[in-house]
Amino acid sequence: MNKLVDLLGIRVPIIQGGMGNISNAPLTAAVSNAGGLGTIGAGTMLPDEVEEIIKETKKLTNKPFAINIALSVSPYVKEVLSLVVKYKISTVSLSAGNPSPYIPKLKEHGVNVICVVASPKQAVKAEKAGADIIVAEGYEAAGINSNLETTTFALIPQIAESVTVPIAAAGGIADGKGLAAALALGASGVQMGTRLIATKEAPVHEAYKNTIVTADDKGTVIVGRTVGRVRRVLRTPYAEYLLQKEAEGISLEEFNSLTTENQHKFGALEGKLQEGFLNGGQISSLITTIPSVKELFENIIHEAKSELQRATHLI
């Protein structure tokens, strides 16, 4: 009995984290076909582009999938939400902003709402507003991050005590040990981003995947702290350039112009590591392989089961 799995209509308790402008139809469908919840990352895409990906994903899978909208990033929140209703998408994930105004209408249409939060306070607020699932994202995670800096290990049990809806843990999870730990801390599943970039199906440049599989424990860095725009990225030449600009005293406006989705595309899709950043989480240094999503999920589930069994012998 796993409420998260039942609610989402999936088989394995793994959610693909929204990855704006990156997670396309083949990757989303691969996650859903492997039993998890695939997620299209709306990012800053035009509504027409999102619609095309929805149509293509529906051709590639008959399993449920979600759309993520990073509220403070997407210029087309209302338009993407209309597509959710039009195409009867079963689940929406809302992040990087206040989800409360959008939840009632989604619930009217029977859509499951996942809210991504970084504190117990935000979790309680999201549950009160009608969220069905809380993704609790720690400071280890890739991408836009909370300036609260609470790590996943500390965050999950606090949120588990604060809400009654199922929780998925995000940030720093890439294998079965991570899934087992998340379950032990009170989550019902996990959300992964970085691990899914280093898969065969991820539609990113090889240079991005290689930067993850060769990263060591100093492989990621927070940029944007000086301007209040916290983002965890892989330590590439472009990240070093951003840090240098911050050391010189960059304005928020200039920082934003250097970290647009366009800059992300240069790095992620075109592999121009001097010209664009790469979102990446601390768990990168654990990742050394580029499996298919199916192989990855099979290994994670197998390992989580054996780790949970092993742990019972330790106490």
Ligand SMILES: Cc1cc2nc3c(=O)[nH]c(=O)nc-3n(C[C@H](O)[C@H](O)[C@H](O)COP(=O)(O)O)c2cc1C
């Ligand atoms: C390439 C990339 C892009 C991301 N873009 C988004 C996004 O658009 N919206 C969002 O809510 N989270 C975004 N994230 C965060 C993921 O959804 C996920 O919560 C996070 O990666 C989990 O931590 P992990 O990287 O340690 O697995 C992104 C992560 C990556 C790796």
